[in-house]
Amino acid sequence: MAPPPASAVADSMVVASRPRDSQTNVDIMAVTKGFHWPWLVAFLFAVSGVVMALSALVYQTYHGFGVAGYQAPVFWGVYIITFVFWIGIGHAGTLISAILFLFRAKWRNAINRGAEAMTVFAVLTAALFPLIHIGRLWKFYFLLPYPNQRYLWVNFKSPLLWDVFAINTYLTISVLFFIIGLIPDIAIARDRAVGWKRAVYVVLSAGWQGTGKQWKAHSRTVLHLSGIATPLVLSVHSIVSWDFAMSIVPGWHATIFAPYFVAGAIFGGFAMVLVVMIPVRKIFRLERYITDYHFENMSRFILFTSLICGYAYGAEYFIAWYSGVEPEQTSFWQRAFGPYWFSTWCMITFNVVMPQLLWIKKLRTNIPFLFVLAFFINLGMWFERYVIIITSLSREFVPAAWGLYIPSTVELMVLTGSFCWFSMFFLLFLKMFPIIAISEVKELEIHARDHAHGGAH
Amino acid sequence: MATLVSVYDMPSDVSTVVRKLKNRGFEDLTTYSPAPFEEIEEAEDPKPSAVRVFTLIGGLVGVVTGFGIQIWMSMDWPIKIAGKNIAAIPPMWIIGFELTILFGGILTVIGCLILGGLYPRPLDDHYSPRFSAEEFGVVVRCEDRDVAEVESLMRGNNAKEVTLAASH
Incomplete structure (x- = not known):
């Protein structure tokens, strides 16, 4: 029998009424729309802090490093401490995005976007500090190998140069990971935006339509980026730790430094995810997507990495004692009972003692408690770097050369400004792009619906 | 040539219909999906990605x-x-x-x-914002004489909507 003409078939087709938009799209895109007082207050506060820090930086650049607290024998101060702190914060994003992706931990889907954004902004913040620390900001390109008239090259045997390559690689890969993950969600925003926002989203979504070909390329890209970002994330903080461990300064020259720094970075990074995502969830009413289950899983990670940190702290003291090396023993004794005892005991209390409360399930699911604990953990992690850097440098081999370092007002202003700089970018991101990976959340929701419907998987 | 656009709610239906269409020799097809689903990618192109x-x-x-x-x-x-x-x-x-x-x-x-052909460019004629909501699309280009068969395959696999987009 001859088939009917196409026009006749078309007439017989019933077109269903146009359905509503997906509730997930509506809920998550709502964050980018409308006016939120808490957001505005936080943004203005962040911008003020950035202006304050910039003023301090201009003042320091004009007057020289005398206005910082640097004095013999301590010439690595708040700027290097804060650099290590922010690099550590940047570790949670890649851990959640890459490592948990490889382990097929689906619970990461609601928090990975926020953590990735945090990673990018934290590494951007961190990358400023070596430049601030070198004083003459305009000479920053000396850090890179570049052709020059004197035919000299950088020293490839220096851990500081390894760090330059590690940080730049980490920043690039984090940004690529972040952008690739964002493209499908920008397309969602594009399809629902009007005016100039739509024009921006049209360019940024790069012609994304969710075709099978595009999803295939996208999924494999995320997989391969995860595969290569996993050793990268472990290498970056190891290399940062070698800035210290490759030297012979008592308190730094330890083989445990690489895993100790990596565990500390994940620990601090997860705490920062809690500090950031708990208010975001509350203010933008995202409880349906970021549940207590997510926070409980993160607190388990925090508890686990806190134990590794506690072990590392103990191992450092044990090895110092067991080695029989007097400068090493003195350095560690001075950490706990010398002029910087306060920072050491803050570090131990906030990073090892307080997180043990997370053994209690009721506390792991108590959101206000988690927020306060995460805040103190971040404080503790900053103190950890303070302890490592300052106590070691101020108590080296010769007691006659010992000194005392006290951060100056300028340094503290720049430190405060770094938090504002990070927050400013994060707050802008909240209003421009979806804070939750919509397509990944939908993948879970639709799969669940398909299973209930008797889908063939 | 005719172009048929069908809309689905479930990824399993999409992967099934794509597989059936390809088995019947309808290779010129495109799927649209709001999220990544391995079964659809596999059905459309089982070769490993380059x-x-x-x-x-x-x-x-x-x-x-x-x-x-x-x-x-x-x-x-x-x-x-x-x-x-x-x-x-x-x-x-x-x-x-x-x-x-x-x-x-x-x-x-x-x-x-x-x-993925990812660069700023105009979207496909048959793309719809519905495919960035929660629905799936399968677009098939076929000879006019095959329209009835393709439509029947689509409807037989829970297409909630089938439209004839173009016929030349």
């Missing part, structure tokens, strides 16, 4: 570049440090590794852009 080739090439270029620049620059400006060789290999593993990852990552993303 993204991995880009990753491999990037990684190899990276490791060669990493060691290459370090050896060349060390030899070009020789300074003896701590009694080590001018071009000492062990410390070069660090930057060699970092550049492997860096180039591998960049090439992976370039591969994604090329293979």
